[in-house]
Amino acid sequence: MEGGTSYEENHIPELIKAAIRAREGAYCPYSGFAVGAALRAKDGSVFTGCNIENASFSPSCCAERVAFFNAVSSGATDFEQIVVVGGKKGEDMVETTPCGVCLQVMLEFCDPDTFEVVSVRATGEYEVRRLTELLPYGFRL
Numbered sequence: 001m002e003g004g005t006s007y008e009e010n011h012i013p014e015l016i017k018a019a020i021r022a023r024e025g026a027y028c029p030y031s032g033f034a035v036g037a038a039l040r041a042k043d044g045s046v047f048t049g050c051n052i053e054n055a056s057f058s059p060s061c062c063a064e065r066v067a068f069f070n071a072v073s074s075g076a077t078d079f080e081q082i083v084v085v086g087g088k089k090g091e092d093m094v095e096t097t098p099c100g101v102c103l104q105v106m107l108e109f110c111d112p113d114t115f116e117v118v119s120v121r122a123t124g125e126y127e128v129r130r131l132t133e134l135l136p137y138g139f140r141l
């Protein structure tokens with residue numbers, strides 16, 4: 001669903017701005033790929049995150065998970081949408097989708113049939129996908 005959303009009021013532009021601001025805080029000295037995320041809870045609260053790398057790589061954390069962990073540690077557990085922006089630090093954004101680990105974290109807290117993942121391009125255009133499209137066979141108990 002390009003350039004639109006299923007909600008009556010389109011919150012995507014404000015979430016894109018929040019994700020871009022979050023991306024500015026990315027710590028990515030190894031990959032140089034800066035990612036920002038803005039997560040919208042169903043109550044309207046917005047939680048942001050940026051990627052944080054580590055020299056041994058496995059302790060690194062993606063922006064999407066930082067946003068989710070920020071939200072959950074603040075008491076939010078009911079979400080409707082996340083915007084993801086990324087690209088080489090200091091360069092234009094490229095369409096960026098969450099990794100499998102981040103998608104699995106989303107599945108823990110979100111309805112895969114309604115939760116929207118928004119990927120933004122440098123032009124400002126964006127693609128909206130349901131979580132189930134990106135993780136059709138996610139693990140659930």
